Amino acid sequence: MHDAIEVENLKVRYRSKKGKMVDAVQGLSFAVSPGEVVGFLGPNGAGKSSTLKALMGFVRPAEGRCEVFGLAAGSLEAKKRIGYLPEVAMYYPYLTPIETLFLYGELQGLRGRALKEEAHRLLELVGLKGSEKKLNKSLSKGMLQRVGIAQSLLGSPDLLILDEVTSGLDPVGRKELRHLLKERQKAGATLFFSSHELAEVDMLCDRILLINNGRLVEERLMAPLKDELRNYSIVFSGSAVLHDLTQEIESLADGQIRARFSAKEQLVEAISRLQTSGAKLLDVVSQEGSLEQYFIETIEGAA
């Protein structure tokens, strides 16, 4: 069985406005399995959109290989299986959302009643019921993004490639989008998306790929990463030797002490020592780590 996405030693090169050749992506390799939800992260100008464009066949790789379900990226057969949401989605200002979906649906090969029903269903799904016949130019940025999401879902594609998917959406919109994407995943679709919204990445992804300057910096599974980033703290009274486990020990009021640990093993050992020394354990807190902090540190470390 083929991977949903397979990228090998991808190089994307652009001619800058000054005429110089610029490497937007430099030897990038990764794979995405069918059914996976993968977040594609990186700072502005890292090469995310260029990679996605290469996957769609919008730019020709200077070197390397891009495949979608074993088919050459950009080929008609590959595009039949992809739903794509471009970064900063713009749609014909003088068409309505329903006409926009009819247009893309027909290009996708849908027609007649099936297209009509799917277009209406998708607009309802993205919360645009009642706005089907307004001109796109009168819609807000968030509503246009919803039109974009709806068009990407036409024909129930096996792979969704979404560039800055949450752009322009309000918190309610983001929640609805999360739900929608999870539904698509349950239906067996593969999701590959770039986003600057780390909270969304945190809630949606099985795995993240972190790129900077066109190169893969890190590739992590979300579950172990979350464990790694999680912090633990205990509050106790009495005395125990914990200095070899953590440096983060602070005295609180009423003779209470708080100690923070970065690993679960340290926490377990600390609790065990408290019990042995007769100290009184008052509180145990497990706190989610900051993905943002991880992102910044990793990018800075790679720079």
Next chain:
Amino acid sequence: MKFRVYKALARGVFLESLRRKDLWVVAILGFLILMGASALGFFGVQGLQVFVKDLAVTVLGAFSTIVAILTSTRMLPEEIKQRTLYPLLSRPITRLDLLIGKLVGSILVTWMSFLILAALTALALFGFGVSFELIMLQYIVAKMMGLALVCAFGLTLSIYMTPAAASTTGFIFTFGSALIIRGLTSGYEHAGPGMQFLFKFLNAVLPQFTLFDLGGRAANVGWAPVPLWVMGFLLGYWLLYSSGLVAIAWTRFQRKAI
């Protein structure tokens, strides 16, 4: 299947153009022509049929050519600028399909504008008591083929140039077509063998928009229609030349990073 793709793309172009009120501008221009002609009638020039017809076909030709160039040269650059090209090309269609669909769309818009103007002009001419002759119908058919060729030319230019440069070049080659061809012919007569070959080559490759302009014949009263083989030749020239232009456009567009 391909036909459906072209139809969908062309319908999008047409709807956009209709709602952007491009066609309304043309209708207003036509109305002004009508009013102008009525004014001429008011001052009593009913007898000057040739003058009035000549004026009408000149205005008709000029306005519709402007619409053809502006519509065809701005279409793809606008798609790229507004980023509407991405969702289109993410569908299972080729770039050639997109080019043809857009070309069909721009031809439809241009033809619609031309027909609105032609209908209004015919109405104005009817007001003068000018009778409708077969040569007028041939003029309309030939002009429609010529406008379609202008659209293909404009679309091709827009792939290689900025929209402003494409429009300017389009205007030069369409409105200056007669002058350019006359210059080449005259240059050929006075040039050496090497230059003669160049003039001949240029004459062969440059689009001969004037071939499609039967306005001069149509303006005269009582002129016989052109033989059918001429219309057949124009049809062949239009199809062949447009196909060549689309092929030139596609050569560049298929490799263009967007």
